[in-house]
């Protein structure tokens with residue numbers, strides 16, 4: 001079909017890994033399987049407008065805007081993405097694209113926008129594809145979008161659906177794949193419904209280590225093979241945890257995963273410490289609060305200093321009070337984001 005122009009808008013959430021993806025092979029294939037909670041409030045909305053080019057040059061033509069401001073520094077990453085997906089979306093050089101994007105969280109908050117941003121863009125591009133060629137059915141659409149999003153940023157393939165998503169082949173999880181994220185297929189206990197995530201913004205600076213460099217640090221890392229095995233084992237254990245609603249084992253696995261991610265960075269060459277003093281203050285406060293009250297609150301970390309505070313919905317009141325009284329003081333300018341498990345991307 002020949003289409004002169006059009007536009008699509010998708011919103012896509014961020015996600016937070018419980019078992020972390022850290023280390024990849026060629027073509028964005030993860031070294032180990034990972035699982036994440038899809039978030040709800042932290043999301044990117046992207047409008048992709050497209051116009052058919054008059055003369056078919058051999059270049060990609062596009063501009064990127066963030067909150068209405070032109071962002072040429074985003075272009076190389078998108079150019080790389082286009083190159084990787086061109087074989088799957090052959091129309092890329094035939095159109096000029098205007099990519100207008102905005103995030104619900106501040107750009108320089110230290111919250112990675114690559115997962116929500118790349119998944120929103122992949123969805124928009126696939127909407128163009130389905131307008132040009134024949135209709136694609138819903139299930140295949142989401143699978144292909146996840147496949148494409150992975151080629152933009154690995155963890156982006158876990159941002160399309162909710163509420164728990166697995167990416168990477170795991171022997172005990174039916175349908176799991178290295179190529180795309182799939183909704184966790186087994187029973188999840190009521191304890192995990194509407195799980196809460198308050199993101200404490202400890203350091204809003206630019207990331208010290210890009211995730212590309214970070215993943216590469218796992219090549220030849222002395223502990224890499226053991227780490228990849230451990231991720232498989234932790235994901236196996238989580239199957240029963242989710243089924244039984246075993247919050248104590250959940251806490252143990254999730255916190256250990258966060259610390260292991262950072263341990264991998266501390267023990268690579270070159271080495272990095274991405275936690276800040278306030279990250280450690282918060283972790284210690286969470287541990288003593290748990291000891292004192294029996295609460296099931298726990299933390300996880302991304303590749304940075306910010307802390308995700310995870311807790312069951314029925315503890316919201318007491319944990320929010322704890323956060324306000326004891327943890328907000330460690331956040332930069334007192335900033336934090338209240339979020340919870342969400343259900344995936346939406347066509348607007």
Ligand code: PMV
Pocket residue numbers: 016017019020021022034114153154155156211212261302303
């Ligand atoms: O998707 P990337 O390449 O930015 O890697 C993300 C890696 C972590 O966020 C640290 C862990 C994860 O599984 O999301």
